[in-house]
Amino acid sequence: MNIKNKLLGRSFVVTICALLSSACSSDMAAVSQTDKTAQSYNMVDPQASTETRALLANLYRIKDQHMLFGHQDTLAYGVNWEGEEGRSDIKDVTGSFPALYGWELGGLGMGQKENLDKVNFANMQRWMKQVYLRGGVNTVSWHMFDPVTGQNSWHKNASVQQLIPGGKAHQKFKQYLDTFVAFNQQLKVTNKQGKQVSIPLIFRPWHEHTGDWFWWGKGHTAEQDYIALWRFTVDYLKSQGVHNLIYAYSPDRSRINLDNYQADYLYGYPGDNYVDVLGIDTYIDLGRDENISVEQQKDNFRRTLEYTVEIAKQKHKLPAVSEGGWDGIKDNQYWTNRILDVVTQNETTRQIAYLMVWRNANKQREHKEHFYAPFVGHPSADNFKQFYADPYTLFEDNLPDMYQ
């Protein structure tokens, strides 16, 4: 058992509460009032299920003291393995699964059995259920193929205006959304209390729209059309009986000027009634920008976090780093020096509820080195163990019950 298990493992909650009585007693009170508290967060979906409301309330409760660590596709494959049940590069290195699991729907709507990264959708559903039953948190993104042209999300078509209400391809777009409704309907499990529940998901559609690389991005889509696309997506899913979603907004930081953060960040913002989580996707602050010093990059990351948290505070939303990392992790001290040191820098940066790094592509299948999390043998693996052991970070083995 590592230090953090000793400090934070579920069985030690009582002990730690005795030591920190004031902090914990307010935590405990918050838990018992989960439902009430969640309503006061003014969720996008007023009919969100009890478990979904609890998840959001618990993320709020935890965020000042901790940050959930997440990894995309962690159960599906790793750098040196594929198709091994119960494996994850994060678990190989630390002994624990991450707290947050990212999944990708790209390909859904095209009648494919697998997503764009060859993850079988039925397996994905099975893993999502396992995650929920173990107490982890699932989040999904969707590199939607263009319903107008059938091309993937990186084609720069001016399609959004055809998809929104009044557009020529609006019916087609609804059919794409219906595929998610059907996928989501199967995400039901019987929980420990014997109740059938729909697995809560942090749903992150239309991401990185401040960039110009997706067909819904800036440059190919008018701002009001992007907003209409987002709002229709939310309204339609709710109208189809989907009530297990927490909606996350996630512009890309590389196209946001730090000196004009609020305005750039809110480009295309669909409104407070349409967003629960204010996320930021950032690679540029986390290693990609090799033209500036490490210190400068860390300072930029600090500002990104502070500004995101400030906007979230004003709008009563949950702040998060919805996606990011450094392809190849070319710094052995990366996890403590470039991430932990910045997210824990001050009371504002510490408000970030979760941070998720992108996928570890399977080297053999994809014929490339493309990874954002450590794996056994990677030079940053030891440093990642320190990151894991720090009381600030939460992995699945340290998560409190997120659904009550």
Ligand code: BMA
């Ligand atoms: C990108 C890369 C691609 C992948 C896509 C969708 O960032 O990882 O290889 O296909 O995300 O998951």
